[in-house]
Every structure is written in C-alpha cells, then in structure tokens.
Amino acid sequence: MDCRKAKQRLSKADWSADRELxxxxxxxxxxxxxAExxxxxxxxxxxxxxxTYPATPPAILRSEVLARAAAQPRKENIVRQILAQLRVRPRLFAGLGLAVIAxxxxxxxxFSYTITAxxxxxxxxxxxxHAITSEHLAEALxxxxxxxxxxxxxxxxxxYDYHITGLPSRDAAREAGAVFSSLTGFDGIPECVxxxxxxxxxxxxxxVEKATRIEIDTEGKTDEQISNEIRARLLAQGYSRADVSVxxxxxxxxxxxxxVGREAGDKETEEVLELKLRNTSDISFDVHPDDSIEKLEIDTEGKTDEQIAAEIEAKLAAQGKPGAHVTVTTGPxxxxxxxVTINKEEIR
Amino acid sequence: MTMNNDRFWDLLESFHPKAEGFCRKLAGNRDDGDDLYQDSLLHAMHKFSGLRDEKAFRPWLYRLIINRYRNRVRKPWWRRRETLGAGTPEGGADDPAGRYDSRRWLERGLKALSPEERALIVLFELQQWTVAELAELHGRPPGTIKARLSRARLKMRRALERYLVHQEQTNLSREGAYGLPESETAVE
Structure with a gap:
C-alpha cells in the first residue's frame, strides 16, 4: 500500500480495523x-x-443580560449616532456645517481679482x-x-518717450531706468509702474498668490546683516518701503x-508676509558700510572689451552708481x- | 417591548443550555463564551422585533451568535480583547481525566479554522447537529456543508500533525541537551 492510499483510508470512519493499513x-x-x-x-x-457544564439558570441569565443592557447604552449605527448628536447639540452641527460651507x-x-503681472x-x-535707439537699449538690458x-x-x-515693458519686478524696472540714464546721461526721473x-x-x-515669502539663512550673520537682507528682499519683491529691525x-x-508699504501710486492690496529664518545662531559682527560697492560678477567668455565695460557700467548703474566710467583693455x-571711475557727486 | 422580551426569553428557554454550551465551545473557554452569549442575546433582543417567523428563532439566534463571534475575531488588533491564557480552566487543578490536556489539543486544532469553519465543527462534532440542520442554518445545500466539514476536519488534523512533529523535535533536542530520556525530562 502506498501513502496516498493510506491517507485515503485514514479519512474513513472505521480505519482502525483495516489490517493492510x-x-x-x-x-x-x-x-x-x-494516523496518530x-x-x-x-x-x-x-x-x-x-x-457538559451546568447552564446558567434562565432567570439569572435574563437579569444579567438586562443589567448589561442597562449599563451599556445601545450601540446605534453611525447615521443614528449623528442624528442623536444633532438633536443634543444643534449649535455644534450648525457651526460644523458653516465651517464646511466656508x-x-x-x-x-x-472670484475675479487683480495680480501684479x-x-x-x-x-x-x-x-x-540723449536719445538712443530702442534696439540699443534692449541690447543693454x-x-x-x-x-x-x-x-x-x-x-x-x-x-522722445521710452516705454520698457515686461520687467519682472519693481527693482528690475528701476534698474532699467538706471541703465537708460547710464547709457544716455539723461537726468530725468524714470517712472516705474x-x-x-x-x-x-x-x-x-x-x-496664496498675494503671500510674500522670504527665506533667509541667518548662519553667522549679525542682526544688521539679517535686517539688510530682509529689507533688500522686500524691496526686490516690489515694496517701496521696508522698515526692518532685528x-x-x-x-x-x-x-x-x-x-512694509507700497508706493502711493500703487494699488492698495492686502499683504501677507511670511518670514522664514534658518540657522539662528548668534555670532559677533562687523558693521557693513552702507556705501560700499557690492561684488560684481561678470562672465567675460566670448565678449569684447567694450561689451564687458558696458556690462560693468550697467551693473554699477543698477547699484545706484550711474556715473561710473569703465575702461577695459587686454594686455599682450x-x-x-x-x-573704474565713479563720480561721487553723481552717487549722491 | 416587555411583551416582546417575554416572548424572546420563552423561545430561548427550550435550547438555552445548548446555545450557551455552543458559545463556550466556540470561544474556547467559559468566560469568553458567556460574554459572547450575553452579548449575542443583548443584540438579539434589540433585533427580535424584526424576526418574522418565530419558528426560525433557533437558526436565527445561532446565525447571530456566529456573526458576533466572527466580528470579535476579525476586529482590528487595537480593539480585540485578548484573553490571558485560556480563560477559566474548567475543572482547574482537579483534572483527573486529563480534560485540560484534551481541551488544549482541541483548541490547537480549532485555531487552524476560520470562524465559520469553527462554528461548523462545534455544531456538528460537539453538539451533534445533523448536516440537514447545518444546511438550513447556513442556507446551503447539504453537499456543500459536507465538503466544508471534511475540509475543516482535514485542517484540524494537519494542525495536530504539525504539533506532533514539533513535540517530537522538542523532545529530541531535550534528550540531546541533557542526555535524558523523555519520561525523565517530563517528570522534571
């Protein structure tokens, strides 16, 4: 007999009398x-x-079950529970309903609303x-x-009236005006709108659209550096006035x-300001001079000396030094x- | 409601001991079984008014008990009520016939089953329900019930087989570790 057959016979009721098995x-x-x-x-x-165990007498069982029923409030389904709560706390549900609607x-x-495009x-x-061609100005920009x-x-x-459009920020608009003044020597005040x-x-x-988000790393920075950085960022985001104190x-x-504040000509809008600081450790500091020239970074790859000079002048003008005269020469x-020559009177 | 309650208890009285025993065997111990029984009766009392045919009271109540049991077993782990050990061991230390051992083996076999299979085995093997009664309870043809019973029994046998193998291996390792025959180890 093989194992398969043996297991089949084991499933039968009277297998113990089977000699072959x-x-x-x-x-x-x-x-x-x-088999075991x-x-x-x-x-x-x-x-x-x-x-067999003694069963609980029915009378006792009944009293136990009824006591349990009295102690345990009947479990309702979720809809009934909500309806019951609604009857008990109508104000809560009215509030929740309003919150959901809101x-x-x-x-x-x-809704229709305006954004600064x-x-x-x-x-x-x-x-x-002082007039220059529009192509010349576009090239400089x-x-x-x-x-x-x-x-x-x-x-x-x-x-002549010049109209420069498609500038991403107020800072860029001012920069464009400064570039024009630098190129032409025109001393009129450009209008940025x-x-x-x-x-x-x-x-x-x-x-979300109107929220102004500023993220600043404070690692190793002084209070003044941080406030300068926040102010610069706010101005870059289109605020005309930013009083920051750290x-x-x-x-x-x-x-x-x-x-913060916008210029009087700007449309009044609600502003949401979000400041996020990272690495807020405290380190001693040096005072940062206000009139120093910021570091200029220029890519000279494939550019002529004149182009480089024009770029430096444009960048200096963008920093508020429109009278800068730059000469670039290449040695053997x-x-x-x-x-770089800067007329201090013009800076003032 | 009181009239309804009285009728409920009248109908239950005829098979109450069997139903209580079923719950105890289904749950594996007396405490959990009594809890399941009372919980099921409480639930049944609330639903009793919806029962159309009183002749169907017994299968209706058993179905309800099985459903309550299944819900308990399938509850998520954070809601499941764990019993420490095997509840109240009936007979306790006074167990000359080795009932406790027998119950332990039975529980091991029943653990291999799903709640529905467990209820089927308890009703058929321990409460002597007929296949026809089980077919009526589950609303299935007798052939299906027979096949389910056979499968459940096979599962139980395999579970016991696995346990026998495990025990043999444990005994061998003990003998290897202490150089003692099984009987002496068992005495210790």
Whole structure:
C-alpha cells in the first residue's frame, strides 16, 4: 500500500480495523503520525462532545443580560449616532456645517481679482541729444539678463518717450531706468509702474498668490546683516518701503519687526508676509558700510572689451552708481585691465 | 417591548443550555463564551422585533451568535480583547481525566479554522447537529456543508500533525541537551 492510499483510508470512519493499513502504518512514520493525529482528533472531539457544564439558570441569565443592557447604552449605527448628536447639540452641527460651507466657498468658488503681472518703466521728455535707439537699449538690458523686455520709443514733438515693458519686478524696472540714464546721461526721473492683470481664482488661491515669502539663512550673520537682507528682499519683491529691525536679547532670542508699504501710486492690496529664518545662531559682527560697492560678477567668455565695460557700467548703474566710467583693455599676455571711475557727486 | 422580551426569553428557554454550551465551545473557554452569549442575546433582543417567523428563532439566534463571534475575531488588533491564557480552566487543578490536556489539543486544532469553519465543527462534532440542520442554518445545500466539514476536519488534523512533529523535535533536542530520556525530562 502506498501513502496516498493510506491517507485515503485514514479519512474513513472505521480505519482502525483495516489490517493492510495497520501494516503500512507500522513501516511508514509519516502516515503513522497522520494516523496518530487523526486518532487524537477523534479522541478530543469525543471528549469535548461528552463534556457538559451546568447552564446558567434562565432567570439569572435574563437579569444579567438586562443589567448589561442597562449599563451599556445601545450601540446605534453611525447615521443614528449623528442624528442623536444633532438633536443634543444643534449649535455644534450648525457651526460644523458653516465651517464646511466656508471651506468649500474659499476653495471652490472663483472670484475675479487683480495680480501684479509685472512692471514697466516710462521715461518721458528725452531730448534729441540723449536719445538712443530702442534696439540699443534692449541690447543693454539683455546684458542684465532682461531678455523678454520690449522697448518702444514714441516721439512727441521734439522729445522722445521710452516705454520698457515686461520687467519682472519693481527693482528690475528701476534698474532699467538706471541703465537708460547710464547709457544716455539723461537726468530725468524714470517712472516705474506696476502692470495689473485681472485673473479668476478661489479665495484660497488669491491669498496664496498675494503671500510674500522670504527665506533667509541667518548662519553667522549679525542682526544688521539679517535686517539688510530682509529689507533688500522686500524691496526686490516690489515694496517701496521696508522698515526692518532685528534685535537679539541677552537670552539669544531674536526679535524681528517688519513694516512694509507700497508706493502711493500703487494699488492698495492686502499683504501677507511670511518670514522664514534658518540657522539662528548668534555670532559677533562687523558693521557693513552702507556705501560700499557690492561684488560684481561678470562672465567675460566670448565678449569684447567694450561689451564687458558696458556690462560693468550697467551693473554699477543698477547699484545706484550711474556715473561710473569703465575702461577695459587686454594686455599682450591676455590679462584684462579694468579701470573704474565713479563720480561721487553723481552717487549722491 | 416587555411583551416582546417575554416572548424572546420563552423561545430561548427550550435550547438555552445548548446555545450557551455552543458559545463556550466556540470561544474556547467559559468566560469568553458567556460574554459572547450575553452579548449575542443583548443584540438579539434589540433585533427580535424584526424576526418574522418565530419558528426560525433557533437558526436565527445561532446565525447571530456566529456573526458576533466572527466580528470579535476579525476586529482590528487595537480593539480585540485578548484573553490571558485560556480563560477559566474548567475543572482547574482537579483534572483527573486529563480534560485540560484534551481541551488544549482541541483548541490547537480549532485555531487552524476560520470562524465559520469553527462554528461548523462545534455544531456538528460537539453538539451533534445533523448536516440537514447545518444546511438550513447556513442556507446551503447539504453537499456543500459536507465538503466544508471534511475540509475543516482535514485542517484540524494537519494542525495536530504539525504539533506532533514539533513535540517530537522538542523532545529530541531535550534528550540531546541533557542526555535524558523523555519520561525523565517530563517528570522534571
């Protein structure tokens, strides 16, 4: 007899009387174990079916169940529970309902609102002596990486009006005006105005759109450096006035006060300001001189000396030093010699 | 409601001991079984008004007990009520017939089953329900019930077989470690 047959016979009720099977079980330990398990199963099932325990008297059982029912409030399904709560706490549910409506209103219902899409610079009343072509001005601006700007020139009588559009920030608009003054020597005041655009979006989108986010690493920086950095960033983001004060108390806790404002000509809008500082460790400091020239970085690859000089002048003009005169010469050994002359009176 | 309650208890009285025994065997011990029984009765009392045919009371209550048991077993782990040990060992230390050992083996076999299979085995093997009664309870043809019973029994036998192998290996390792025959180790 093989094991398969043996296991088939083991499933039958009267296998213990099967001699052939008994012979196989004597020589096959695996089937013997199966038989042992089967016998054990039969025994434990028989023992368990014979076991009888005194049942709880019905009267006691009933009182126990009723006591349990009294102690345990009946479990309702979720809808009934909500309805029951609604009856008990109508105000809570009214509040929750309003909150849900407000949330849906703020995130789903679209509204029209205006955003600042960019800035433009207008220079009026340029005389013939200071006039340059629009291509020349656009080329100078492209040096400063303002490649998507468009320059238009219109003539009104003997004077020219310049209109530079597509500038990304107020700072860029001022820079464009400074570049024009630097190139032409024109001393008129350029007018920088924001360009508004009407868009449609939810209230939430509106708030996110208008939020001003500034992230600053404070590692090893003094309070003054931090306040200068915050101020510079705020001005770059289009604020005309940014009063920033950073103070550190003896306990090492930093306090930052920021007051911002837009120019009078700008449209009044609600502002949301978010400041994020990283590595707020405290280190001793040196005073940073206000009138120092910031580091200029210029890529000279493939540029002529004149182009490099024009770029330096443009960048200096952008830093508020429009009267700078730059000379770039290349020596026989290939080294460049750069001379920068700045008229201090013009800076003032 | 009181009328309803009285009728409920009247109907239950005829098979209450069997139903209580079923719960104890299904749960594996007396404490959990009584808890399951009372919980099921409480639930059944609330649902009793929805029962259309009183003749179907017994299978209806058993179905309810099985469902309650299944829900307990399938509860997520953070809600499951764990019993330390095997509950109250009936008979306790006074166990001359080795009932406790027998119950332990039975529990080992039943653990290999799903809640539905466990209920089937308890009703058929321990409470002597017929295949026809089980078929009525589950609303399945008798052939299906027979096949399920056979599968459940096979699962139990395999579980016991595995346990026998495990025990043999444990005994061998003990003999290897202490050089003692099984009987002496067992005495220690």
């Amino acid at each position: 008994a012979e196989h079980l004597r020589v096959c330990p695996t089937c013997a174990r199966t 398990a089967e016998k054990m199963l039969e025994t434990v099932l028989q023992a368990a079916s014979d076991e 949330f849906l209103f703020a995130t789903l219902v679209p 960019g800035y433009e610079t207008m220079i009026h009343g340029v005389d013939e002596e 492209s040096v400063l990486n303002y490649e998507n700007v468009s320059v238009s020139v219109s003539r009104s009588g003997p004077e 924001p360009v508004y655009e009407m868009v449609s979006g939810s209230l939430y989108a509106q708030v 103070t550190t108390d003896p306990g090492g806790e930093r306090r930052i006060d920021v007051q 050994d290939g080294k460049k010699n750069i001379e």
